[in-house]
Amino acid sequence: xxxxxxxxxxxxxxxxxxxxxxxxxxxxxxxxxxxxxxxxxxxxxxxxxxxxxxxxxxxxxxxxxxxxxxxxxxxxxxxxxxxxxxxxxxxxxxxxxxxxxxxxxxxxxxxxxxxxxxxxxxxxxxxxxxxxxxxxxxxxxxxxxxxxxxxxxxxxxxxxxxxxxxxxxxxxxxxxxxxxxxxxxxxxxxxxxxxxxxxxxxxxxxxxxxxxxxxxxxxxxxxxxxxxxxxxxxxxxxxxxxxxxxxxxxxxxxxxxxxxxxxx
Amino acid sequence: xxxxxxxxxxxxxxxxxxxxxxxxxxxxxxxxxxxxxxxxxxxxxxxxxxxxxxxxxxxxxxxxxxxxxxxxxxxxxxxxxxxxxxxxxxxxxxxxxxxxxxxxxxxxxxxxxxxxxxxxxxxxxxxxxxxxxxxxxxxxxxxxxxxxxxxxxxxxxxxxxxxxxxxxxxxxxxxxxxxxxxxxxxxxxxxxxxxxxxxxxxxxxxxxxxxxxxxxxxxxxxxxxxxxxxxxxxxxxxxxxxxxxxxxxxxxxxxxxxxxxxxxxxxxxxxxxxxxxxxxxxxxxxxxxxxxxxxxxxxxxxxxxxxxxxxxxxxxxxxxxxxxxxxxxxxxxxxxxxxxxxxxxxxxxxxxxxxxxxxxxxxxxxxxxxxxxxxxxxxxxxxxxxxxxxxxxxxxxxxxxxxxxxxxxxxxxxxxxxxxxxxxxxxxxxxxxxxxxxxxxxxxxxxxxxxxxxxxxxxxxxxxxxxxxxxxxxxxxxxxxxxxxxxxxxxxxxxxxxxxxxxxxxxxxxxxxxxxxxxxxxxxxxxxxxxxxxxxxxxxxxxxxxxxxxxxxxxxxxxxxxxxxxxxxxxxxxxxxxxxxxxxxxxxxxxxxxxxxxxxxxxxxxxxxxxxxxxxxxxxxxxxxxxxxxxxxxxxxxxxxxxx
Numbered sequence: 001x002x003x004x005x006x007x008x009x010x011x012x013x014x015x016x017x018x019x020x021x022x023x024x025x026x027x028x029x030x031x032x033x034x035x036x037x038x039x040x041x042x043x044x045x046x047x048x049x050x051x052x053x054x055x056x057x058x059x060x061x062x063x064x065x066x067x068x069x070x071x072x073x074x075x076x077x078x079x080x081x082x083x084x085x086x087x088x089x090x091x092x093x094x095x096x097x098x099x100x101x102x103x104x105x106x107x108x109x110x111x112x113x114x115x116x117x118x119x120x121x122x123x124x125x126x127x128x129x130x131x132x133x134x135x136x137x138x139x140x141x142x143x144x145x146x147x148x149x150x151x152x153x154x155x156x157x158x159x160x161x162x163x164x165x166x167x168x169x170x171x172x173x174x175x176x177x178x179x180x181x182x183x184x185x186x187x188x189x190x191x192x193x194x195x196x197x198x199x200x201x202x203x204x205x206x207x208x209x210x211x212x213x214x215x216x217x218x219x220x221x222x223x224x225x226x227x228x229x230x231x232x233x234x235x236x237x238x239x240x241x242x243x244x245x246x247x248x249x250x251x252x253x254x255x256x257x258x259x260x261x262x263x264x
Numbered sequence: 265x266x267x268x269x270x271x272x273x274x275x276x277x278x279x280x281x282x283x284x285x286x287x288x289x290x291x292x293x294x295x296x297x298x299x300x301x302x303x304x305x306x307x308x309x310x311x312x313x314x315x316x317x318x319x320x321x322x323x324x325x326x327x328x329x330x331x332x333x334x335x336x337x338x339x340x341x342x343x344x345x346x347x348x349x350x351x352x353x354x355x356x357x358x359x360x361x362x363x364x365x366x367x368x369x370x371x372x373x374x375x376x377x378x379x380x381x382x383x384x385x386x387x388x389x390x391x392x393x394x395x396x397x398x399x400x401x402x403x404x405x406x407x408x409x410x411x412x413x414x415x416x417x418x419x420x421x422x423x424x425x426x427x428x429x430x431x432x433x434x435x436x437x438x439x440x441x442x443x444x445x446x447x448x449x450x451x452x453x454x455x456x457x458x459x460x461x462x463x464x465x466x467x468x469x470x471x472x473x474x475x476x477x478x479x480x481x482x483x484x485x486x487x488x489x490x491x492x493x494x495x496x497x498x499x500x501x502x503x504x505x506x507x508x509x510x511x512x513x514x515x516x517x518x519x520x521x522x523x524x525x526x527x528x529x530x531x532x533x534x535x536x537x538x539x540x541x542x543x544x545x546x547x548x549x550x551x552x553x554x555x556x557x558x559x560x561x562x563x564x565x566x567x568x569x570x571x572x573x574x575x576x577x578x579x580x581x582x583x584x585x586x587x588x589x590x591x592x593x594x595x596x597x598x599x600x601x602x603x604x605x606x607x608x609x610x611x612x613x614x615x616x617x618x619x620x621x622x623x624x625x626x627x628x629x630x631x632x633x634x635x636x637x638x639x640x641x642x643x644x645x646x647x648x649x650x651x652x653x654x655x656x657x658x659x660x661x662x663x664x665x666x667x668x669x670x671x672x673x674x675x676x677x678x679x680x681x682x683x684x685x686x687x688x689x690x691x692x693x694x695x696x697x698x699x700x701x702x703x704x705x706x707x708x709x710x711x712x713x714x715x716x717x718x719x720x721x722x723x724x725x726x727x728x729x730x731x732x733x734x735x736x737x738x739x740x741x742x743x744x745x746x747x748x749x750x751x752x753x754x755x756x757x758x759x760x761x762x763x764x765x766x767x768x769x770x771x772x773x774x775x776x777x778x779x780x781x782x783x784x785x786x787x788x789x790x791x792x793x794x795x796x797x798x799x800x801x802x803x804x805x806x807x808x809x810x811x812x813x814x815x816x817x818x819x820x821x822x823x824x825x826x827x828x829x830x831x832x833x834x835x836x837x838x839x840x841x842x843x844x845x846x847x848x849x850x851x852x853x854x855x856x857x858x859x860x861x862x863x864x865x866x867x868x869x870x871x872x873x874x875x876x877x878x879x880x881x882x883x884x885x886x887x888x889x890x891x892x893x894x895x896x897x898x899x900x901x902x903x904x905x906x907x908x
């Protein structure tokens with residue numbers, strides 16, 4: 001495995017926390033195997049930094065198989081790096097060339113304040129989901145799972161949106177830092193399924209209101225989000241969300257500020 | 265101390281219904297007077313938090329990730345079992361119970377497993393109602409597939425991302441309760457200890473991973489839903505952050521640890537590519553529905569394949585050994601995981617391993633593609649194939665996948681009774697974190713079932729009984745036990761921060777993993793385990809002398825987090841070895857080389873080992889004390905497992 005190892009130069013954004021200014025720091029990554037994942041390459045750099053007594057580069061990561069949505073990184077101007085439909089943890093070093101300089105930055109958006117170095121605070125996404133990204137059913141449903149047949153195409157299309165991992169690449173890719181691809185994924189999933197119908201028009205209002213409150217920008221149909229999404233969530237979801245939103249505003253506006261009752 | 269599993273009396277099929285009726289209730293108006301602490305937001309934790317909050321309890325929920333949606337349940341691929349019998353192929357609650365007991369090699373409790381099978385049907389209904397987009401047939405009904413250890417199709421799935429969809433369902437229910445103010449969510453917060461007051465668990469101590477603040481939280485009960493400990497092997501299919509710390513610290517506060525040596529080695533993972541490797545990636549068991557496992561018939565052919573002078577698709581049909589189909593014609597490629605894993609290992613030991621390292625066998629889809637067409641195969645497994653291509657740079661539509669077993673799941677965990685209570689009153693363990701339902705080997709698609717069963721359908725009933733018993737008297741953090749436990753945690757953190765040696769915690773973790781895999785992995789011997797014990801003790805001493813931790817407590821500090829987790833893994837590793845050494849029989853995933861049938865299968869010793877091993881912590885560097893919970897089988901007859 002040692003043949004074809006690479007030497008790379010990394011320009012990494014280092015920032016102690018949201019309150020202090022950050023800057024690029026240059027590091028050498030030496031003898032990197034093309035079979036390593038991008039994060040494993042950073043592990044190697046961090047191991048040597050730690051042994052020198054320096055602070056390792058901080059980045060978010062967990063499952064390392066492309067599904068938890070925790071890893072991020074803006075690599076050479078692309079969220080999750082140069083490959084399509086791949087998260088940073090699944091990006092392998094064979095996508096880079098020996099001697100290359102790689103620039104690594106955090107997601108940059110007002111709604112995603114920096115935690116440390118390359119890690120950002122994406123709790124705004126959670127708050128948007130909390131505002132309405134669910135079907136209001138308590139545990140203990142007794143309706144049989146097959147009671148309502150759902151056409152396969154509808155179930156598949158709902159799945160295609162439900163596959164969103166909440167990583168935030170769409171926001172990082174967008175010149176307006178819009179979160180509309182993310183929000184529309186949940187709106188679409190639940191809006192397509194019969195289970196989501198009762199709250200369909202309420203949901204779109206509460207989620208959009210929260211999205212606005214968090215300070216995300218608006219969509220101007222550039223499509224960078226779709227191009228960079230590691231799960232290939234479709235831009236048409238945004239059209240669907242806008243459609244539901246306009247319908248709700250014109251014909252079905254409900255007060256979304258009333259108190260919610262979750263319990264029995 | 266006697267271990268009472270509290271299995272209800274009466275016929276198997278009536279135990280749970282009767283028990284539910286006998287459990288005390290907390291009246292609806294009183295529920296809001298109780299505070300419940302839940303650690304972990306995977307399937308068990310998120311479903312428990314949502315369900316208990318819906319009932320009216322005040323829930324405090326904790327996770328170390330930046331969002332509850334990241335918990336590692338998200339990565340489960342294949343599916344979730346339920347005894348719906350939608351396929352009309354002879355499934356029933358009893359059959360799911362029977363398959364699970366047998367699959368676990370008769371080392372699980374009948375009562376627990378029957379309940380699991382019983383509530384499995386409710387889980388599917390619940391998830392459908394939440395908007396989980398399960399796979400469907402053209403008629404609009406739910407689709408099923410088969411998994412190992414069963415001859416019926418009872419596995420529900422959402423492409424290769426079932427865990428993700430189920431977790432996002434539970435996350436959405438949790439979000440609804442956060443919004444309603446019934447759950448207070450603490451993210452990027454790691455639990456570092458349990459507070460025990462007069463023998464009852466009354467709270468936890470946490471570290472805020474952003475600020476380093478060590479804080480105490482009080483509640484009427486503490487639920488640990490913190491997952492398994494596969495990462496004791498360093499390389500596993502778990503997430504990098506998955507750790508044993510919460511469970512281990514609870515163990516050190518008195519909770520018994522059940523069957524620590526029961527680990528599951530999953531047969532179909534992508535082989536290791538080099539020393540840099542930080543984790544292993546699973547290829548779902550569902551692939552064995554259509555993929556055929558084989559190795560070359562001779563070592564000579566394998567040698568050519570390893571060198572690359574021969575390609576897999578060029579190996580003639582006669583030169584291939586579809587060893588699972590040959591040895592187990594009834595179950596074929598769908599034998600349970602422990603059986604499939606050991607057979608792959610045998611092939612490698614026989615010189616017939618493939619891939620550059622020689623540590624791999626093939627999983628071949630050529631026949632399936634011929635039979636179903638590439639598009640159908642893609643629709644079923646596309647995301648898994650994509651992942652394989654991404655990691656290996658090889659195309660499984662053209663060449664067979666290379667696979668090898670890897671640590672995937674731990675059946676052992678905190679000992680709990682039928683109510684999911686540990687032996688420390690008020691301290692509960694749910695999901696993979698407990699030891700309860702899978703015996704010595706877990707069948708595929710049963711982990712998601714257990715996590716959600718515990719969280720949605722068991723704890724909402726059993727917890728009420730305890731809470732009604734202790735009453736709603738407020739617990740607060742002013743009790744001296746909170747201050748003392750907090751002091752202990754700060755001391756431990758400072759001890760870690762003072763380490764200024766020459767080796768990173770990660771390097772110690774890697775060393776531990778090598779020891780565990782070599783001596784406490786797929787095959788275990790008396791001699792090897794004894795050696796491992798010495799090696800682990802030496803590693804522990806070395807860690808506390810020569811490890812290096814950088815940075816301070818009052819900041820984001822991954823170095824400190826990792827060191828704390830590795831220190832706990834080292835201690836757990838020693839207990840696993842003790843347990844494996846004590847259990848001088850083979851059962852399920854625990855294979856003692858000294859105890860095998862003529863055909864090389866795991867040979868149990870029911871007379872001497874039909875018990876749950878529950879270990880009690882007796883103090884730092886003291887041997888742990890073994891307690892035995894005898895397993896009683898009233899419904900099934902114990903036999904040598906036979907999948908031929």
